[in-house]
Structure formats: C-alpha cells, structure tokens
Amino acid sequence: MSNSSLGRRGRAHYVFDKDLVYERLRDLLGDRVNREEHIRHSYVGDTGWLTLYHAFKRIKAPLPDIVVFPKNAEEISGILKVANEFRVPVIPYGGGSGVWGGTIPLYGGIVVDMKLMNNIEINEEAMTVTAEAGVLSYELELKLNERGLTMGHYPASMFSATVGGMLAARSSGVASTKYGKIEDMVLGLEVVLPTGEILRTPVKPRYTGAVGPDLVQLFVGSEGTLGIITRATFQLHLLPEKRIFSAFSFRSLEDGYRSVVKMLSRVTPAVVRLYDEEEVMRSKFKTYTPPEGVRGALLLLIFDGFGEMPELEEKIAREICLENGGSYIGDEPARKWWNERFRHYYPPLSPSSNLPMIYGTIDVAATFDKLLKIYRAVKEALYSRYGDYQLQTAAHFSHWSKSGGMVYLRFYVLDPPADPEKAIKLREDIIETAIKITAQMGGIINDHHGVGLDLGRYMELQHGPIGMDTLRRIKKVLDPNGIMNPGKLGL
Ligand SMILES: Cc1cc2nc3c(=O)[nH]c(=O)nc-3n(C[C@H](O)[C@H](O)[C@H](O)COP(=O)(O)OP(=O)(O)OC[C@H]3O[C@@H](n4cnc5c(N)ncnc54)[C@H](O)[C@@H]3O)c2cc1C
Structure with a gap:
C-alpha cells in the first residue's frame, strides 16, 4: 500500500490502557461510552473519497477505540482530562460530512460525537x-x-x-x-x-x-x-421577503468573469455562480438543460431582500452582463438551480455512486486578478499530465467576495488503475499538481472544505516555514501532549 493508505499509519505514538481509559470514561458518562465494534466502524472517517474508497475496496482502515456522547462542556472537560492523563488521541466528530479526512481516527483513540449537544x-x-x-x-x-x-x-x-x-x-x-x-x-x-x-x-x-x-x-x-x-x-x-432570479449565457468564460468582477463593486447578489463549458455540458444531465448555443459559460444570479432593492440590483447586474457580451436567458435556470440545489451532491447524482472512479474537488480561492489564471493553469496541467486516464474536469466560480472568489474544480478519472495503491497515489498526484500550481500563483489552497488529512502536507507551502512554525508553537502551548486530532492540519 502507498504511504497514504490508512491501514499503514502507525499507532506507536499512542499506547494506553484501553480498559482503564474506558472505565474512567464510564465513571464520567455512564452508558454514553461505547466500544462495540460495529459502533466504532461508524466512525471510521468522513464523506471524502479516501474514506469511501477504503470501504468500497474493503481496505483496512484505523478504528477509534472508544466513542463518547457528551451532553455539555463540563463532561467534555472531564473527557479531555482523562485523555491527557493517559495520552489518548481525541477526535471531535460533528456530522462526518467533511471531505478531506478530518475525522479519520489515524491513531485510534476517543471519538467525541457532539450530536447530543443540540440546544x-x-x-x-x-x-x-x-x-x-x-x-x-x-x-x-x-x-x-x-x-x-x-x-x-x-x-x-x-x-x-x-x-x-x-x-x-x-x-x-x-x-x-x-x-x-x-x-x-x-x-x-x-x-x-x-x-x-x-x-x-x-x-x-x-x-x-x-x-x-x-x-x-x-x-x-x-x-x-x-x-x-x-x-x-x-x-x-x-428572512428576505423575496428572491429575484436571473441567468445569462456568454460566448466565453472571460466575458462572464469580467461581468461578475464589474458587478461586485456595484451590487451584492446572494448567489453568483459562473459555470465553465464542461460544467454547463454536465449540467444537461442534472437539473436543467442549457439553451441551444450555451456552451461558453453560464451565469446564475440570485438577489434577495426587501422592497424594490432586489429588482434594482438585478437591473444593474443585467446591464453589466449585456454590456460585456452576455445574453439574458430568463430566470428559470437560476430558479431551478435554487430549488434543486441539494440534488447535485447526493446519490444517484453524486460521483460517489460511481466508485471506484477517482474524483475530487479542488476548491481554491484568489483575488480577482489571479483566480481565472489559476483555473486555466490547473486545468491545462491536469489534462496534459493525466489525460491518459480519461481525466475530465468541470468547474464553477462561486462564493465571491468584494476582493476575489473561489473556483470549485471537480476532477473525475474515468479509467482509474484497478490496483488500490496506484489509484490512491494517482489521486494524490492530481491533487498535488493542482495545489502546487495554486500556491505558486499566489492562491489560497482551500476555500471552505478545510485541510484535514489530505491537504496537511501542503500547509507549509501555504503559510511558509515561519507561519507553520508559529502554528506549531500555538499547538504546543495549548495541547502539550498532542492529543487533539493528531495528524490533521499538518500538525
Ligand atoms: C455532499 C457534500 C456537500 C458539501 N457542501 C459543502 C458546502 O456547500 N459548504 C461547505 O462549507 N462545506 C461543504 N461540505 C463539506 C462539509 O460539510 C463541511 O466541511 C462541514 O463544515 C463539516 O461539518 P461536520 O459537522 O460534518 O464536521 P465533521 O466532518 O464531523 O468534522 C470536520 C472537522 O471538524 C472537526 N470538528 C467537528 N466538530 C468539532 C467541534 N465541535 N469542535 C472542534 N472541532 C470539530 C473534526 O474533528 C474534523 O476535523 C460538503 C460535504 C458534502 C459531503
């Protein structure tokens, strides 16, 4: 197996008396402490490709030793004191919907499931x-x-x-x-x-x-x-009293991109999603069919608010799009996307239903001057280096602010190696290619999915040696025994 295969990660740093720790936790939480094997299997990781692929291929992955269900901060305080005394890794666990391996219990230990704290x-x-x-x-x-x-x-x-x-x-x-x-x-x-x-x-x-x-x-x-x-x-x-929807097609992605940058210093849409040609074509199989001729780029806008403001903002945005090569294609594509937006992410439309296909998302951010260039450079590198594996991409630009935005570039490897070691390595190489180009061009290597396990090795590239050393020192002061989610964030 490659180094990234989860089963190969050592547990040598953390050796503790599991029975004693279990008893001490039972004293604190009673029945809300569990070490049955099938329960521990439920906490084997997150919703990312690495976890799902291991399960699909039945590759051994590390399990937590104990799962606890606290009800308040005082109980968590007690759990962490026990964990410190016995040097036990602790993995906080919310919904497990992370995608970069943040909840994978690399070294075993105690998973703290937070869902009973729901006030x-x-x-x-x-x-x-x-x-x-x-x-x-x-x-x-x-x-x-x-x-x-x-x-x-x-x-x-x-x-x-x-x-x-x-x-x-x-x-x-x-x-x-x-x-x-x-x-x-x-x-x-x-x-x-x-x-x-x-x-x-x-x-x-x-x-x-x-x-x-x-x-x-x-x-x-x-x-x-x-x-x-x-x-x-x-x-x-x-809660806004109304939402106004608007959609535009563009002959080129550049025209759409320029329109968005111009409008953001004048109006504040709630939703701005600019799709590249590949994603427009993929969308045909999802929630809407792009109109004939829409191949270059598709822009969906949603304005929300009160009184006449949403209409006024939409009017200004529409003028900017029309002046920059856009064609207004009605409100329906944006309305349909809003109404059906959760469908894209779950089976049967989610790529996870096509395992063992390799897939992943590169969601990177940058200022207006850099974002489009990063997208072009990453895409070109991925197709030229991994085209033999029938790699495809589809991207949209969204989560904009007044100073920049994010590109969400999905990659799919339709002809992955059958050997798990090679498949895991190939995915790592694809991610590394994209992340290194992004960092070298001055981008931020993740926008909103976090770092977890997969991106931890690039934290120094992002923050520089002094930045990373500063983070390590903060970690050392707050967590002297290194019990909190070890192996994540590159710490
Ligand atoms: C289909 C799908 C769609 C997604 N869409 C989006 C999206 O639109 N926007 C977005 O931002 N993300 C999205 N994500 C990613 C994911 O939902 C987010 O990363 C989310 O913030 C994770 O929340 P969670 O409760 O599931 O955290 P978990 O996956 O349980 O944990 C994530 C990390 O946070 C830590 N953690 C959890 N709880 C605590 C706590 N109480 N204290 C300290 N640390 C804690 C964990 O140890 C882990 O490192 C998507 C994921 C999927 C699978």
Whole structure:
C-alpha cells in the first residue's frame, strides 16, 4: 500500500490502557461510552473519497477505540482530562460530512460525537442565536425561519453538517457573497481547551472592539486540533421577503468573469455562480438543460431582500452582463438551480455512486486578478499530465467576495488503475499538481472544505516555514501532549 493508505499509519505514538481509559470514561458518562465494534466502524472517517474508497475496496482502515456522547462542556472537560492523563488521541466528530479526512481516527483513540449537544437559544432583541456544537445546520435554519429569521448560511451539506464542524472547517454556504462565511457570522464561542479548561469569549458585534487578538478566530478553522468547540453565537438577519432570479449565457468564460468582477463593486447578489463549458455540458444531465448555443459559460444570479432593492440590483447586474457580451436567458435556470440545489451532491447524482472512479474537488480561492489564471493553469496541467486516464474536469466560480472568489474544480478519472495503491497515489498526484500550481500563483489552497488529512502536507507551502512554525508553537502551548486530532492540519 502507498504511504497514504490508512491501514499503514502507525499507532506507536499512542499506547494506553484501553480498559482503564474506558472505565474512567464510564465513571464520567455512564452508558454514553461505547466500544462495540460495529459502533466504532461508524466512525471510521468522513464523506471524502479516501474514506469511501477504503470501504468500497474493503481496505483496512484505523478504528477509534472508544466513542463518547457528551451532553455539555463540563463532561467534555472531564473527557479531555482523562485523555491527557493517559495520552489518548481525541477526535471531535460533528456530522462526518467533511471531505478531506478530518475525522479519520489515524491513531485510534476517543471519538467525541457532539450530536447530543443540540440546544438552540434565539435572542430576537440582540438579533443573535446561540447554538450548541452538535446542532445540525438544517435544524438551526429551520428554527430561525419559523420566526422569520435566517443566518443566511446554506451549505450543500446542511442536512449533515453541524455547528461545531462548520466552524472547525470554515464552512461557506451558497449565499456567502451576501451573508459571508461561517467565520463572518460568529460573534462568540465556548471552547473546551485540550487540557480541560473551558474558555468563554465575550459576544462581540461584527466590526467592533479593540481588545487585542481575536480568540474566536483562533479556534475557527482549527479542525479539532486546538480544542473542542461546544457552543457558538451567530448574528442573524430577517428572512428576505423575496428572491429575484436571473441567468445569462456568454460566448466565453472571460466575458462572464469580467461581468461578475464589474458587478461586485456595484451590487451584492446572494448567489453568483459562473459555470465553465464542461460544467454547463454536465449540467444537461442534472437539473436543467442549457439553451441551444450555451456552451461558453453560464451565469446564475440570485438577489434577495426587501422592497424594490432586489429588482434594482438585478437591473444593474443585467446591464453589466449585456454590456460585456452576455445574453439574458430568463430566470428559470437560476430558479431551478435554487430549488434543486441539494440534488447535485447526493446519490444517484453524486460521483460517489460511481466508485471506484477517482474524483475530487479542488476548491481554491484568489483575488480577482489571479483566480481565472489559476483555473486555466490547473486545468491545462491536469489534462496534459493525466489525460491518459480519461481525466475530465468541470468547474464553477462561486462564493465571491468584494476582493476575489473561489473556483470549485471537480476532477473525475474515468479509467482509474484497478490496483488500490496506484489509484490512491494517482489521486494524490492530481491533487498535488493542482495545489502546487495554486500556491505558486499566489492562491489560497482551500476555500471552505478545510485541510484535514489530505491537504496537511501542503500547509507549509501555504503559510511558509515561519507561519507553520508559529502554528506549531500555538499547538504546543495549548495541547502539550498532542492529543487533539493528531495528524490533521499538518500538525
Ligand atoms: C455532499 C457534500 C456537500 C458539501 N457542501 C459543502 C458546502 O456547500 N459548504 C461547505 O462549507 N462545506 C461543504 N461540505 C463539506 C462539509 O460539510 C463541511 O466541511 C462541514 O463544515 C463539516 O461539518 P461536520 O459537522 O460534518 O464536521 P465533521 O466532518 O464531523 O468534522 C470536520 C472537522 O471538524 C472537526 N470538528 C467537528 N466538530 C468539532 C467541534 N465541535 N469542535 C472542534 N472541532 C470539530 C473534526 O474533528 C474534523 O476535523 C460538503 C460535504 C458534502 C459531503
């Protein structure tokens, strides 16, 4: 097996008396401690290709030794104190919907399933909601909508992602251009530190405060390596009274890209999705059929809000698109995409239903001047190096901000090697090619799926040796025994 095969990872660093640890945890949580084999098998990883491929090919992968189901921060504090005493790895587990191997229990240890922590408190006067880490994204949004409120956070995985997991992996929803990423929404956190202390930050309104470095943002994106997030407070918005949909075709991707960049300094759509030719053609088999002649690029826009604002914004955006070579093709493609947006990601439409096919997503971000160039360079390199394996790509640009955007480039290897060792290595090579080009051209190597296990080896490339050393020092101070999610984030 290649080095990346999960079964080959050593467990030598972490040797502990499993029976004793189990008994100590039972003293704390009673029946909410489990070590039955079939339960441990449920926590073998996440929803990423590496985990699914191992299961599909029946390749041995590491199991956790114990799974626990705490109900509050105090219980988690007790668990982490035991883990520290016996030097046991701890893997926080939300919905397991991550895609880069963040919840794979590389060295065994204790999986802390957060889903019993599911309390929600809405404060309408403050326009905030405080949710425990195990709350599902979908449930949270549903509760808010019942009161005419929203977070504006709609990840495609909202039926399986939790508050803690979304914060830990820097999640972004489809309407992030208007509402921001999860890190823009969070105002305060409760975190259990690796040594068991419970940190509660003040709830600070956005764009306020001059009280030193931001402790909230230290834990956002830490992927379970610096502690366990137990509760978070987010800002809220009124549920918009209307949504206006609009779609444009372009002869070239460049024309569409230029239109988006121009419109973003004038208007703020909730959703902006620019599809390349390959994805337009793939879409034919999904939720809509592009009109005759739409091959160059397709742009879907959604504006939401109150009164005349959404129509006014759409009017300005439409003028920009028409001036830059776009043709208006009605509201239906964008409306249909919105109504059916979850269908793309789950079987039978998800590529995971075509295993052992190799697939993956390169979701990288950059400023306006670099993003399109990175996309071109990555695509060219992938087709020229891996064309023999019948590699195909399909991409869209989305999750834009006022300073840049993200390209979500899917790759599919239709003729993968049958030998698992070669297949795993081939996927690693494809990812490495894309990540190295992105980093060399000044891009950010992941936009909103996190780093997990797969991208950990590129953290130094992203942050530089001094940046990485700074992260390692922070880790060492907070987690002196290295128990928190070892092997992830490159730490
Ligand atoms: C079909 C599909 C569609 C997706 N679409 C999107 C999308 O639109 N936008 C998006 O952002 N992501 C998307 N993802 C990726 C995934 O849903 C996100 O990464 C999500 O944030 C993970 O949440 P989770 O609760 O499942 O976390 P998990 O997978 O359980 O964990 C992810 C990481 O966070 C850590 N962690 C979990 N809970 C805690 C906690 N309480 N404290 C500290 N660390 C913790 C874990 O140890 C792990 O390292 C998609 C995934 C799938 C499978």
